[in-house]
Amino acid sequence: MTLTGGVDIGSTTAKCVLVEDGRVVGKSLAPVGVDIVRDADHAFDEALLDAHRGREEVAFIVGTGYGRFKIRFGQLVVTEISCHARGASHLFPGTRLVLDIGGQDTKVIRVSERGEVEDFAMNDKCAAGTGRFLDVCANALGFDVAEIGPVSLTARRPVKVTSTCTVFAESEVTSHLSRGKEPPDILAGLHASIASRSLSLMQRVGVVPEVTFTGGVSRNEGMVRALAQRVGLPVNVSPLSQFIGALGAALLGQERAAGAGA
Amino acid sequence: MITAGLDIGSGLTKGVLVEDGVRLLPARSVPTRGNPAEAGRQVLGLLVEEANLLPGEVDYLCTTGFGRYTFPDRDLQVSDITASARGAVFLFPGSRHVLDVGSQSTRAISVSETGRVLRFKMNERCAAGAGRFLERCAKYLQVPLESLGERAAAAEHPKLISSVCAVLAETEIINHIADGVPVSEILMGVFVSLAQRAHTLMRYVGITPEVTLVGGLVHNSGAVTALERTIGLRVNVSGDAHYAAAIGAAVLAHRRLVKTSIAPAAAEA
CATH class of the missing domain: 3.30.420.40 (ATPase, nucleotide binding domain)
Structure with missing residues (x-):
C-alpha cells in the first residue's frame, strides 16, 4: 500500500493526483496565478483533502509541468513529456501517440508499448493551436472557453478560419461575426483549424494508432470530434484527460517508491 | 491640380x-x-x-x-x-530603406532614389513585431497607447521579453510584474523585442542609409530609440510619416x- 503524488503545474492550471497501488484515490484542479509556489501547495492540499489523507502518508511526490521547478516539496522533478506518455499509456495501454494541448503549448509524443517516450514534437513558440488560441477566440465571440465545445457541435455550415496567428484569428472571428456568420459555425471552424495544426505536428513524429488526446483542450467535445475527423482515426479521451500529466507523475512516483523500498 | x-x-x-x-x-x-x-x-x-x-x-x-x-x-x-x-521618399528624399510598421504587418522596403521599390520583406502571418503586439502589451501593462514612449523613457535596463508571440508575451509580462520589475523596464523590453523583429526583416532586404520609419509607430519615441539602438543607425522620423x-x-x-x-x-x- 504505497501512496504517491503527482503535481503538474501548467501555464494555466495546477493539477494534483494521488495514486495508491495504481489507482487514483484523490485529485485536484485549480487555476494558476502569479504565486506558483502557493498554487502548487494548494493543489497538493486539495488532493489530500479529496482523498481524506494526510501529507505524512504520501511516500513519494513527483513534480512536472511548466512550473515544476517552483514546487517546494517532493522528491523528483520529471518533464511533462515523460509524464504524459506514462499517464496516457496507463489509461489506454494501446496508446502509441499522445496529443497534449495545454494552455500555452501543444505537444505530440510517440510512445512505446511500455509507455516510454520514443519521439516528440512541440509548439511552445506561439499561441497558435493552443488553449490560449481558443480562449482568445471564445472571448471574441462572447463565450467562456468551457462553453464552446457543445455550442460548436450545433454548427451547420462551418466557416473556414485561415489565420494562424491568434491575434489575427481574433480579428477574423470578429469580422465573420459582423458578416452575419453564426457563432457555432465560427467555433467549428476554429476547432477544424486547430485540428489541422495538430495533425501537422503529429505528422512530424508519425501518426500511429492508438491516439490519446490529453490536456485541458481535450475536455472540449467539439475539439475531440474535429480532431478525430481530421486525423481519420478514433481518439481516446479519458474523463481524467486533464490530469494525465499529474497521473503519470504519480505513477512514476509509484515505481520510484517501490524501487526505494526494495 | x-x-x-x-x-x-x-x-x-x-x-x-x-x-x-x-x-x-x-x-x-x-x-x-x-x-x-x-x-x-x-x-x-x-x-x-x-x-x-x-x-x-x-x-x-x-x-x-x-x-x-x-x-x-x-x-x-x-x-x-x-x-x-513613395511617401517616405517624398518626406525624406534621401530614404533608401523604409520600415513600415502597421497594425497587422511590418514591412522592410529598399527603395531607389526615385522612390521605386527594389526589394521588400513583410511579416504577415503573425502579429509579432507589428503594432498589434505593442497594443496588446500596452493593455497587459495597463498603459495608454499614447503615453507608451513617455513611460518607457525612464527605463535604464530593458527587461527583455523572450516570447515573440503577442499572446504568449502576456504571461511573460505578468510574471515580470509579479517579480516586481518596473513597468518602464518591461515596456522598453517590449520595444526592443519589436525592434529586433523589424531588424530581422530589414537585414533580409539589406539596410542602406538613410532609413525612414513610417506608420503608426512614428509617434512613439521609445520604439524609435530602441530601433536606432538595435540597427545602429539614425532613423528619419516625422509626424507626417504616419500618413x-x-x-x-x-x-x-x-x-x-x-x-x-x-x-x-x-x-x-
Missing part, C-alpha cells in the same frame, strides 16, 4: 490631399472599424472640408492599404508597399494624372 491619397488600413483609415504632387495639404484619419468604404468616405469628406474645396475639385484619387478595393470612387489603387516607399502611404498614394495619383492628361495632347500634336 489636387490629388487625394487614401490609406485604408486595418486599424485606421488615413487620407491626405496633395497639390500639384509637391505641396502637402492637411491630413486626416478615422478608425476603420470594420467598414473600410465608409471610413474612406468620412476621411475624404473631412479633407475636402478642411481644404475649403468642393468634392468635384479633387482631380484624381488613389487608394492603398488592405481596404483599397472596397472604396468605389477611386481612380487608381496601388499596393501599400509602393505607396509607403506616408496616403501621401505616396496622392503623389502617384498626381503622376498618373499628369501622364494621362499629357498623352492625348501629345497624340494630337
